[in-house]
Every structure is written in structure tokens, then in C-alpha cells.
Amino acid sequence: MNNLRFATALHILTLLSQQPEELLPSEYLAGSINVNAAVVRKEISNLRNHGFIQSKEGKGGGSMLAKPASEILLSDIYQAVRQAAILGRNNAPNPACPVGKQINAHLEDLYSEAEANLIRSLSKKTLADFARQFS
Amino acid sequence: MNNLRFATALHILTLLSQQPEELLPSEYLAGSINVNAAVVRKEISNLRNHGFIQSKEGKGGGSMLAKPASEILLSDIYQAVRQAAILGRNNAPNPACPVGKQINAHLEDLYSEAEANLIRSLSKKTLADFARQFS
DNA sequence: TTGTACTGTAATAAATAATATTACAGTTAT
């Protein structure tokens, strides 16, 4: 997660939540976020697959929220853009070493637990809570 | 944190905690972890700066824990290798947009809160707790 | 006092990952 995806996704969703009746084009969203429109469209595609957004093609098209901002948890957004374990990747340790042989299993346990805690804490806020701060 | 540093650091410290009286050379540690010895020495240097490890140069030298494993919290290790916010980086959004102008401040708040929760959860386990699983 | 086995550190290279750019076929409104 040393990347821009969470910030980008949340930015997109915040903008959409402010005009929930409007179809906003990707160029407009990209202009506010200051990234390339193709990047925005790719993230929108992901968020759409997760059911947060619906889009319309063609002239006058764009994207809007597919459900109320109050029903989208920040943990849902996190999980939609999640790519790797929160505490990082593992090595490929030496299986001939007693520690090396077992460490990845124990690291995985630790990572899942830490991530479950993170998700629990993010699930306490909705997109609506986050977006409300901007009005 | 989409990297190997947390896993590497915890692996080093686990090995050291198993032979708390011995000076273990970086080549040996690197062999168990299966990374380059220079990488191990660099991480050791960082962990030493944080007071977890002491090293001895020269023949017969190596590293050992500088304090009991029961006094090293997993959150301390996390903080020693931490490089970026847990939820990722921010964009450089358009300041002409009302959302773009404010979003980074709100993201920072969210990141700090999430990170504080993570640290709290990691602080409940010590290196000794983690290493105990291997015996 | 010399050889051996280490550390500490830096410079560079290589590999991997993330992002930007470009392009264009397909869709819809007018």
C-alpha cells in the first residue's frame, strides 16, 4: 500500500458523494485529483466491480455512486484497493533453518491479525462521515 | 510498507533472541533469511540505532540483543522500519478544487488514526511472544 | 605482526512496482 490508490479511490468517491445525482466524467475527476484520466477510469472500473459506483458510457456519461455514501464503509474502500499485506511482504527464507522454515506462517498470522484490527477501525467510519468534513 | 523490511527485521531479532548470549554474524543471519548480508547489516544498523541490538566488530564479532526480548514490543519494531503511512501516499491534488484543496489534511487525520490503532494492537505483543512460537 | 573473520558503509546495478501516456474501438445524446 505504498501507493496512491487509497487516496485516489477515496478522492473519487468523495467527489461523487457531493453530487450524488450527477454523472461526473473521468476528466473532471482527474482534474481535481491531478492524475491521468486513464488512471481514474481504471480505478473507477475497480470500484464499480465492488459495487460502489455505476457508470454510463457515451456523451453525457460519467460515474455516480451506486449506493448512499452512508452505506460505504472506509474499510470497504480499503479492501477494494488493497494489494498487499499491511506490514509488507515476506522473504523466501531458508527452509533448512528452523526459524526460516516456520517464520512465514507466523508472520501471516501476525499480518492477518493486524489487518483485521485495521479493518475494524476503518469500518467505524463511512464515506459520508469522511465527505461531510468538506462541506 | 510494501517491502520486506518488517519481515527481515523481525527475522533477525527472532534469531538473536534464540541465542541471547551469542554474537551472531551477519552472514549467518543472511543465510537463514535468504537475503544479501549487506542488506542484513544495513537493517542491523537501523535496529542498533533504535537500541534493540548491539554489535561487535572484528573476528568473532556479530550482533546480539541489547535488551531482553520481553522488552521489545512488536510496535517498536514496526516503528523502526516504518517508512510511509500505512494507507499509502497522497496525491498532489488541484488546489482550485474545494475537495482537492482540503483532502490531504483529512487523509492525514485518517492515516494517523489508523496507524495509532495499528501500533496499539502491535504493542500487545513482544518479541519474546513472537519468538516463543518457534521453540 | 600477520592472517583471518568479522563490521560498517557507500556506490552502483538490477529488478520490480507504480504511474503516465497514448491510442482507439465502442457507446450514447443531439
Place this chain on the structure above:
DNA sequence: ATAACTGTAATATTATTTATTACAGTACAA
């Protein structure tokens, strides 16, 4: 038809991470 969009893929660029190499410095031990 034309214009304004989306969806998606291919490629290029940039950034980040890791590996490699090198070597001066330190300490032990014969």
C-alpha cells in the same frame, strides 16, 4: 454524422526496492 464520453490495452517512464560489489576499519589469535 458529430461530439463527448467510457473501457481497456499497450507501452513508456519514473520511482522504489533489493542485490551486488567493494573496501577500509576492527579485533582476535597464532
